Amino acid sequence: MWLLDLILLVLLGVLGIASWLKSNQPKVAGQLGPIEGVAGWIGLIGLIWGVVLLLRWISALGVFTFAPGAMLIALAVALVILSLSLILALPTLRSLFGSNSFTNSMSDIAGKLGPYKVGLGFACLVLALYTLLTVAGLHL
Numbered sequence: 001m002w003l004l005d006l007i008l009l010v011l012l013g014v015l016g017i018a019s020w021l022k023s024n025q026p027k028v029a030g031q032l033g034p035i036e037g038v039a040g041w042i043g044l045i046g047l048i049w050g051v052v053l054l055l056r057w058i059s060a061l062g063v064f065t066f067a068p069g070a071m072l073i074a075l076a077v078a079l080v081i082l083s084l085s086l087i088l089a090l091p092t093l094r095s096l097f098g099s100n101s102f103t104n105s106m107s108d109i110a111g112k113l114g115p116y117k118v119g120l121g122f123a124c125l126v127l128a129l130y131t132l133l134t135v136a137g138l139h140l
Contacts, residue, residue, distance in 0.1 A: 002135055005053075005077060008046050009128035012084045015039050016121020040095075043088025050082035077127050084120040086110050 014021075018036060022029045035042075057074050064071045090110045094103050113120070 002131060004049065005081075006128055006131050006135075008042075008049055008081060009077070009124045009131065011035070011042050012046055012081060012088070013121045013124030013128060015042065015088055016084050016117050016124055018121075020118045020121075039088045040090075040092030043085045043090075044092050046081050046085030047089045050078055050085055053078035053081065073127070073130065076123075077131075080120055080123045080127060083113050084117065084124060087113050087117055087120075 014032070014035065018032050022032065053074070057071070057078055060071070060074075086106060087110050090103075090107060093106060097103055
């Protein structure tokens, strides 16, 4: 499970900061092109996985008294994945489901989250690094 979290956090993080990367390093625009082409699908997968993570977090609320730090980080991972995935998945959701009340409400939420896209991207990368360091620490 941690591997899927790590992969999604890295992919979403790179997609989240893509505009910032292109403005600061124009040379990387060519390398970001292929991943940006599937950003909507990555966002859709992240949206589904974020809901799964949030449901798992809710079902494990009893652990909060024993490991509050780990539970807060797990909640942060779920919320960051959900937020950034919603921003990225919205065009794909609209192409799959058309314009209806569900996609319109998701569009409103994504519009409010839009200004935080780069910040959410950096948060994904920091959480990916934390995940990597945590797993590496457990296996030493």
